[in-house]
Amino acid sequence: MSSPVLALRGVERTYVTEAGALNVLRGVDLDVYPGEVVGLIGPSGSGKSSLLHAAGLLEKPDAGLIALEGRDCSKLSERQRTKVRLSTVGFVYQFHHLLPEFTAVENVALPAMIAGKSRAVARAEASEFLGRLGLASRIDHQPGQMSGGEQQRVAIARALANKPKILLADEPTGNLDPATSAAVFQTLYDQTRQQGVAALIATHNMELARYMDRVLALKDGHLVPQTF
Numbered sequence: 001m002s003s004p005v006l007a008l009r010g011v012e013r014t015y016v017t018e019a020g021a022l023n024v025l026r027g028v029d030l031d032v033y034p035g036e037v038v039g040l041i042g043p044s045g046s047g048k049s050s051l052l053h054a055a056g057l058l059e060k061p062d063a064g065l066i067a068l069e070g071r072d073c074s075k076l077s078e079r080q081r082t083k084v085r086l087s088t089v090g091f092v093y094q095f096h097h098l099l100p101e102f103t104a105v106e107n108v109a110l111p112a113m114i115a116g117k118s119r120a121v122a123r124a125e126a127s128e129f130l131g132r133l134g135l136a137s138r139i140d141h142q143p144g145q146m147s148g149g150e151q152q153r154v155a156i157a158r159a160l161a162n163k164p165k166i167l168l169a170d171e172p173t174g175n176l177d178p179a180t181s182a183a184v185f186q187t188l189y190d191q192t193r194q195q196g197v198a199a200l201i202a203t204h205n206m207e208l209a210r211y212m213d214r215v216l217a218l219k220d221g222h223l224v225p226q227t228f
Contacts, residue, residue, distance in 0.1 A: 003070055004031035005166045005198040006055055006084060012066030012221075016158050024050050024107065025061065026221030032166060032198045040202040040208040040228065042218035048202040049170055051218065055200065056089045056168045057081040065143075069165055070132045086115055090159035090197070092169040093187070098143040098154060104130060107140040108157045115162055130156045133187055149180040166198040174203060 013025040024047030032038050042048050054060040054066060057073055066073050068088050073081065078105065108126035113119055130139050134152045143151050152172065159167055164220045172188060173181035185208045192199045209215045215226040 002034055004033050005069060006030070006032040006038045006065075006200065007065070007067040007070075008051075008055060009065040009067075011051070011054055011125075012064065013054060013056070013061050014149075015058075021215065023221050025054070025064075026222055027034060028064070028218075028221070030055075030200075030216070030223060034165070034198050035193065035196045036199065036214075037199045037212045038155065038194055039212035039226075040200060040217060040218065041204070041209055042202075046218045047221065048218055052168045052170050052200065055166075057085050064146035064187050070093060082227065085091050086111070086162065088165045090162070090164035090167045091101055092152075092167065092172045094154055098151060098158070103142055104135060104146070104150075104154045104157075105119050107143070107154055108161050111158060125155070126161060129161060129203055130154070133157055147180075148176055149184055152176065152184045156184070156191060160195065163195065164197060165192050166200065167192055169201040170219045171202055171204065173203070173208065183206070185211075 008028055008030040011025050011028040015022045028051060040048050049148065050059070053115055056060045057066065068084060073084055076084065092165065105126045108130060109119070109122035109211060125138055130136065134154070135150060135153060138146055138150055142155070144190070146154070146192035169188065173184050176184060189211065203209055216223040217226050
């Protein structure tokens, strides 16, 4: 078996609230492998977003190891963490977070330009990618001129534009109607499969979770395998 793209060992996260300490992650262990689509379920407040933020180096956990492609990233500086995120991790959120003043192709090209590609190359690659997602006729439209499903497909294209090794998605279809949700999830699933990207997807949608390679529930700060 290949080595995991993402490995978590003993990850802990505690928040201090008015009611006292809230332990959302209590020693989480997790491996996600290339080309694997893993579902993450659990009620609101169970720590799904905290786990994704730790895995994507957006937040530092209180304890534990986070390794991406075998590299321990737990003690990297913020600058080093940003560099790893840009080259290794793609993010998709419930709300698309597209820049409203930019067109679809500009939104998708931006990460590649930040990574050092020329504007022309980044735009050409973004246009080609959007075309594969059925958005060839929408590349020059701003987010406000597109439907919710189209906006979320642009967000998926942006997340995958730099060919990340792992995609982290936080309720990526949670803001969509059932039919659009299924179509957007299929786009996400197909693209991760085609690119061999590892994916960790938090969702409340149990129908979509059934299509994932495996599903883990976050309960009392621990991951528990689920079967359907």
